[in-house]
Amino acid sequence: MTGLLRRLRRRPEAVSARGLLQPVGPRAIxxxxxxxxxxxxxxxxxxxxxxxxxxxxxxxxxxxxxxxxxxxxxxxxPVPTGVAASRLRKQRARLESARRAAVRGGHLDDPEGEAAAADAAELAYRVARGESRLFxxxxxxxxxxxxxxxxxxxxxxxxxxxxxxxxxxxxxxxxxxxxxxxxxxxxxxxxxxxxxxxxxxxxSFFPFASPDIPHTADHEAGGGGVLYGVNALSRTPVFWNRFARSLDNYNSVTLARSGAGKSYQTKLELLRLLFTGARAAVIDPEDEYVRLAEAVGGHTVRLGAGARINPFDLPAPDPADGLQGLVRKVLFLHGFLAVLLGAEPDAARTAVLDQALLLTYERAGITPDVSTFNNPPPTLGDLHQVLGEHPSPAARELADQLVPYVSGSHAQLFNGPSSGQLSGHHLLVFAVRHLPEEVRAPAMVLALDAVWRRVTTGPRRRHLVVVDEAWLLMREREGARFLLRLAKSGRRYWCSLSLVTQDADDVLTSPLGRAIVSNAATQLLLRQSAQAIDQITETFLLSRGERDFLLTARRGETLLLAGHRHRAAVTAVAAGHEHHLVTTDPAELAAREAEQEVAER
CATH class of the missing domain: 3.30.70 (Alpha-Beta Plaits)
Incomplete structure (x- = not known):
């Protein structure tokens, strides 16, 4: 020990370290x-x-x-670049000399030596190009x-x-x-x-990744993903890339009871994905994403408050699509009207409605010929007029049911051409909070259709479509079918559907809901109620420890089920500016408003 302290005295950088020994070390050893x-x-x-x-x-x-x-x-x-290049050159010379000596001696090739020579050559080139360094x-x-x-x-x-x-x-x-x-x-x-x-x-030495979740580095799919939080057990960062090509699909489903932090987690991921170049659209029933959209330069569409989406809008003309473009739109209108009118269509009503929809488009000059898709589309009022002229009782009944949406209290929302620009924005938020509950579900379906037209046209880019409070749509059979079609078709357009809901029964008790869950490669479970935990456990094959974790999880703690085999308990973490944008805590927001009022005085 005396010799070591003598050497410390000779080294100036070590003298200060010895001075530090008193506060960080014991008094005796x-x-x-x-x-x-x-x-x-x-x-x-x-x-x-x-x-x-x-x-x-x-x-x-x-x-x-x-x-x-x-x-x-x-x-x-760090090893200086010149020294590193010299050492690699000598190492390659030794390996090559050994290989040639083995050849002269008539020995077989050494696989390990060949692999070492190839690795040394590759590393030497990377160092020469400045792509890597030695340490x-x-x-x-x-x-x-x-x-x-x-x-x-x-x-x-x-x-x-x-x-x-x-x-x-x-x-x-x-x-x-x-x-x-x-x-x-x-x-x-x-x-x-x-x-x-x-x-x-x-x-790879640094603990920048969780061992429970694989590192999905994929430069063409948005790098290695975004930070979901820290591992609740190991406290290591958890990164996950929902757009990784190794996954079966890009979809996710988030289930939690009210107040568990599901929207907080969703907004954090949304914000971080935007910074990776992804585009996003949000169906927002409670105006929770409006402040975020304003902060990042997004666009908010307030349906029912001056903004309207025409159900009859057509996608951009695609000559390769031919007849299918108009057929798919008519099929969508069948589902939309079923949600709007709240009735299961029978055979007679379906036949009459199909004829009326085609005739409505024909009167507007739109036929299966895609060159006619640029004509102004018809409106719900045009369909009402066609149904009124039809002699069948089913047509008259449908026309009567459309009156509130054509000339009644909800005409401003559904009848007329679309208002506002829905393209060219990296973040689009459809706010439906101020709509009556009776028309929220059909308005959400219209918004999703507009988003889908945006996804399927133009250059292919990563798209994230968030449907918050998805139970509003899941309780409608046609709404659930529409979400399932989006979940199944999204991958081919590089689109990820993210469903967020606090009512697990609406998702897990119906065949359509379970099909949507099975088409989500990323599943996030937050705190669950005791009444729903048994069904959650059975559906997601949870262990006893995972079940207890969900019953006792604190706000922001999430069980991330990623892919087929990877599971991790994650705690959401946010920087100060991120927390300012994504929090919806009423007490915190009220305190901010009070501080702002004091500052304005």
């Missing part, structure tokens, strides 16, 4: 051959001398999450315990974890003090047991 003893117990340091051939991001998390007390230190020393890295682990017997058990447990990670660890025999100092927050590395790694390998 006893050094043995294998461990050091302090007033808090005994400690032994292990040095990592061997590493796995390949490592994924977050691979060290099992060691960092060990339940015992560990000090893990990673010492990084000398030392990894040390100090294990603490109250006594020597407990220390032996802890060291054996840590060794087992290290071996499971394909790490080779050795004790610092007769260098116990140097190992203990190497894991103190002093920036000292007296051991200097180093391994040379490149930039990509070095990044």
């Amino acid at each position: 006893q050094v043995g051959a294998h461990q050091v003893t302090t007033a808090g117990g005994v400690a032994r340091t292990l040095v990592v001398t061997g590493y796995p051939a390949e490592a994924n991001p977050g691979w060290l998390a099992p060691l960092l999450n060990h339940p015992g007390r560990l000090d893990v230190a990673l010492h990084i020393e 000398r890295v030392g990894l040390y682990v100090t294990v603490h315990a109250p006594d020597e017997e407990a220390l032996a058990e802890e060291v054996a447990s840590v060794r087992a974890v290290a071996e499971s990670l394909l790490l080779t660890v050795e004790p610092t025999t007769f260098r116990a003090l140097a190992g203990w100092l190497a894991t103190r927050p002093l920036g000292l590395d007296p051991l200097r047991v180093r391994r040379t790694v490149d930039t990509i390998a070095l990044t």
Whole structure:
């Protein structure tokens, strides 16, 4: 120990470190051959001398999450580019010399040598192009315990974890003090047991990914995803990419009881996806996304408050589509009118309505010929007139039911050409809060149809379609069918449908609802009520621990079911400016309004 302190005195950078030893270290320390003893117990340091051939991001998390007390230190020393190039050149020369000697001796090819030569050549080119750098890295682990017997058990447990990670660890025999100092927050590395790694390998050392959720790096699909939060157990960041090509689809479903934080989590992901270049549209029944849209330069469409969507609007003409464009629109109008009128159509009504819809388009000059799609589309009033001229009782009954929406109290919302521009915005929010509950569901269907036309026309880009309070549509059979069609067709247009609801019964008790859930590769479950937990457990095949987690979860804690096999308990985290945009806590909003009023005075 005296020799070590003498060397510290000679090094100016170490003198300040020795000064730091007083506040961060014990008052006295006893050094043995294998461990050091302090007033808090005994400690032994292990040095990592061997590493796995390949490592994924977050691979060290099992060691960092060990339940015992560990000090893990990673010492990084960059290698100058010139030195790195020279060393790689010598290494390639040695490997090539060994290969040629083996050929002259008549030996078989060495697969390991060939692989090492190829890796060295690839790394040399990356360093030469400036795409990567070399670093000398030392990894040390100090294990603490109250006594020597407990220390032996802890060291054996840590060794087992290290071996499971394909790490080779050795004790610092007769260098116990140097190992203990190497894991103190002093920036000292007296051991200097180093391994040379490149930039990509070095990044995998850091706990920037959760081991429970795979790192879905996909540059063509939006990088490695967005931050969902931190792992509730390991406290490591959880990133997830709903647009990863490895997934069966891009859809998600979020189920939670009221006040669990489902909209908060959804808005956080939406905001972060916007910064990756995705486009988004939101069906917002409670005006929870309006403030967010205003902050990021989005556009809000307030249906019923001066904004209207014509149900008869057609998609952009597509010569390759031919007759199907008009046929699909007529089929949509059948479903929309079923939701609007709130009645299951029988055969007679369906036949009459189909004839009337085609005739309505024909009178407006629109035929299956796509060149006519540029003509002004008809309106609901035109359909009412056609039905009124039809002699059948079913037509007259349909015409009578359309009166409130053509010339009555809801005419402003449904009858007339579309108002407002729905294209060219990276975020589009359809606010339906001020609509009567009776017409919210049909207004949401109209908004979704407008969004779908936006998704299917123009250049292909990542689209996120959020339907908040989806139970408003799920309780309508035709509304649920429309959502299912969107869920099944979205992948081919690079579109993700995100359903958010607080009423699990409307989703899980119907065949259509269960089909929508099965078509969601990303599933988020927040706090559940005791009355709904049994059905949630059965549907999502939850374990006993996951069931108890959902019953006791705090606000913002989420069980993320990603893909087929990956599950993680996630706690939402937001930066200050993000929280300001996404929170809807009434008390917090009221306090802000009060502060603003005081400032204005």
